[in-house]
Amino acid sequence: MRPFVYQRASDAPSAIQNLATATAANNVLTEASAQPLAGGTTLIDLMKLDVMRPKAVVDINPLAASWSNVSLDDDNLRLGALARMSDVAANPEIQQHYPVIADTLKLAASPQLRNMASLGGNVLQRTRCSYFRDVSYHNCNKRNPGSGCAALEGFNRSHAVLGTSEQCIATYPGDFAQALMALDATVEITGRSGVRKIRFSDLHKRPGESPQAETTLSPGELISAFLIPGPWPRSVYLKVRDRQSYEFALASAAVALDLQDEVMRDARIALGGVAAVPWRAREAEAILKGQKFDDALIDRAADAAFADARPHRHNVFKVALGKRVISRALHQAATMEI
Amino acid sequence: MTNQKDFPAGPGFNRRTFIGAAAGTAVAPIVAKAAGASGGPAATSDPSLPVDVSLDINSATRSLRIDARTTLLDALREHTGLTGSKKGCDHGQCGACTVLINGRRVLSCLTLAVVAQGQRIVTIEGLAEDGELHPMQQAFVDQDAFQCGYCTPGQIMSGIACVREGHAGSDDAIREYMSGNICRCAAYPNIVAAVRQAARAMSDEQKG
Ligand SMILES: Cc1cc2nc3c(=O)[nH]c(=O)nc-3n(C[C@H](O)[C@H](O)[C@H](O)COP(=O)(O)OP(=O)(O)OC[C@H]3O[C@@H](n4cnc5c(N)ncnc54)[C@H](O)[C@@H]3O)c2cc1C
Ligand code: SF4
Numbered sequence: 001m002r003p004f005v006y007q008r009a010s011d012a013p014s015a016i017q018n019l020a021t022a023t024a025a026n027n028v029l030t031e032a033s034a035q036p037l038a039g040g041t042t043l044i045d046l047m048k049l050d051v052m053r054p055k056a057v058v059d060i061n062p063l064a065a066s067w068s069n070v071s072l073d074d075d076n077l078r079l080g081a082l083a084r085m086s087d088v089a090a091n092p093e094i095q096q097h098y099p100v101i102a103d104t105l106k107l108a109a110s111p112q113l114r115n116m117a118s119l120g121g122n123v124l125q126r127t128r129c130s131y132f133r134d135v136s137y138h139n140c141n142k143r144n145p146g147s148g149c150a151a152l153e154g155f156n157r158s159h160a161v162l163g164t165s166e167q168c169i170a171t172y173p174g175d176f177a178q179a180l181m182a183l184d185a186t187v188e189i190t191g192r193s194g195v196r197k198i199r200f201s202d203l204h205k206r207p208g209e210s211p212q213a214e215t216t217l218s219p220g221e222l223i224s225a226f227l228i229p230g231p232w233p234r235s236v237y238l239k240v241r242d243r244q245s246y247e248f249a250l251a252s253a254a255v256a257l258d259l260q261d262e263v264m265r266d267a268r269i270a271l272g273g274v275a276a277v278p279w280r281a282r283e284a285e286a287i288l289k290g291q292k293f294d295d296a297l298i299d300r301a302a303d304a305a306f307a308d309a310r311p312h313r314h315n316v317f318k319v320a321l322g323k324r325v326i327s328r329a330l331h332q333a334a335t336m337e338i
Numbered sequence: 339m340t341n342q343k344d345f346p347a348g349p350g351f352n353r354r355t356f357i358g359a360a361a362g363t364a365v366a367p368i369v370a371k372a373a374g375a376s377g378g379p380a381a382t383s384d385p386s387l388p389v390d391v392s393l394d395i396n397s398a399t400r401s402l403r404i405d406a407r408t409t410l411l412d413a414l415r416e417h418t419g420l421t422g423s424k425k426g427c428d429h430g431q432c433g434a435c436t437v438l439i440n441g442r443r444v445l446s447c448l449t450l451a452v453v454a455q456g457q458r459i460v461t462i463e464g465l466a467e468d469g470e471l472h473p474m475q476q477a478f479v480d481q482d483a484f485q486c487g488y489c490t491p492g493q494i495m496s497g498i499a500c501v502r503e504g505h506a507g508s509d510d511a512i513r514e515y516m517s518g519n520i521c522r523c524a525a526y527p528n529i530v531a532a533v534r535q536a537a538r539a540m541s542d543e544q545k546g
């Protein structure tokens with residue numbers, strides 16, 4: 001790990017000030033010379049690997065007093081960005097009114113990591129692509145823009161089939177983001193000029209020509225909260241992985257249904273483990289919406305979700321797996337007792 | 339950039355530091371300025387200088403002068419002689435370094451020592467009382483829940499938290515909530531038995 005200056009933030013303005021001034025030449029947040037530190041389970045890991053090299057680390061944990069609240073009113077859930085994954089997963093109201101959120105958190109990482117990790121850091125976790133994490137590989141466009149992509153011809157079993165580009169096929173690894181995608185969450189961002197709000201679906205950028213730019217945040221902006229309309233009592237997260245616990249998704253689906261007399265008045269599907277960014281399967285939703293719950297229809301929707309899939313040598317299986325995950329998640333949601 | 343008035347002017351965020359900060363691009367001088375303004379502890383502008391860190395480990399205060407990069411795991415093992423917490427992967431993947439901070443199980447390999455200041459840290463060395471093993475330690479002995487023993491301190495710390503969290507109600511729950519602790523010797527069945535035994539002992543202790 002390279003030397004850095006440790007700075008403990010006393011309040012949001014001072015944290016933002018320290019972060020904002022340490023810009024990256026290219027305005028890419030993850031390359032900025034000062035990085036916020038929450039749980040550190042991504043940042044410290046990547047600093048040890050020499051993938052991230054901040055000259056200053058701004059500890060934002062002192063802001064937890066105001067930024068870790070969870071509140072639920074009639075039709076809005078507010079989750080502070082410094083709330084810890086384990087605390088939100090264990091919240092009985094969230095389990096009851098937003099089970100998909102509790103599930104995505106409970107099925108992620110390990111109990112120790114969930115005790116440490118914050119919600120804000122969670123959505124900004126970086127890909128587990130092993131060529132990205134291993135700096136002995138020069139050719140990684142995400143790490144060294146313009147250097148190529150070792151995964152294209154390398155071992156790409158865990159890589160994405162949706163939303164990729166010729167420059168990068170890395171998978172977005174997180175689970176919680178799929179719940180936020182499915183439920184049309186809003187991100188509250190606090191920066192130098194105050195607070196702005198964006199749709200969660202506008203937070204992550206597809207890799208395109210510049211996979212190093214992962215989000216629409218600028219240096220000096222902090223996620224302060226997530227706002228989620230609801231409730232969505234009929235919602236589930238299904239995560240399929242190589243082992244039963246403590247593993248990233250090979251394919252996963254966050255599903256929420258508004259079901260009345262077997263008719264899907266609304267259907268939400270977001271996919272994990274298969275896409276370059278948190279992924280909403282809107283084509284599939286359009287097929288289901290307003291229709292009677294029906295197996296043939298669900299098969300059609302699952303096909304539509306993967307119509308544009310571009311698998312590579314070792315991840316062809318993700319297309320069939322992803323479709324089955326959609327189907328099973330929809331069945332689970334439809335049959336849950338609420 | 340223009341409407342900084344959205345933030346109430348307060349310590350560390352007045353117009354002068356805002357302009358000074360906004361004009362610069364290099365990190366070091368700005369952080370130095372901000373450090374003075376916000377009065378954060380352990381702030382220094384030179385990353386090569388050590389920082390003073392005071393840790394509350396097993397109810398004793400330890401004052402260390404260490405590199406800011408030092409993880410809590412390295413602070414324990416290399417700077418305070420507490421080598422019970424183990425380094426397996428050093429990347430948050432194995433659980434061998436598990437300790438309790440404020441009663442919660444966390445990974446000391448991904449925790450910076452400077453961040454752990456002012457919090458109650460308990461390691462495997464802090465469990466036994468008056469020479470008597472903690473029920474979780476005793477259960478690991480009784481159930482033969484280790485072979486090489488390298489993962490064991492982490493398993494025991496994690497097991498204690500697992501029971502206190504209420505996640506030891508069934509073997510399945512134990513397996514799920516102990517999954518953050520990998521055992522290279524695959525002593526898993528005995529580890530589950532040990533956590534089950536300790537869960538009973540710990541609840542008896544609470545009642546009695
Ligand atoms: C072994 C292992 C297994 C894992 N398995 C899973 C899994 O199965 N599913 C899953 O979803 N995740 C998994 N994770 C990832 C883990 O959930 C994330 O590392 C964690 O959620 C990140 O949160 P943090 O608070 O620790 O972030 P940090 O490491 O502190 O921060 C992450 C990044 O976000 C920035 N940041 C942090 N907070 C903010 C903020 N409020 N505003 C702006 N920027 C911010 C930081 O500068 C940093 O770049 C795993 C991690 C490990 C190590
Ligand atoms: S897939 Fe993306 S992250 Fe992985 S090597 Fe290619 S460019 Fe780098």
Ligand code: FES
Binds near residue numbers: 425447
């Ligand atoms: S040494 Fe910390 S998790 Fe492996």
Ligand code: FES
Binds near residue numbers: 484486487520521524
């Ligand atoms: S007893 Fe050897 S690693 Fe667990």
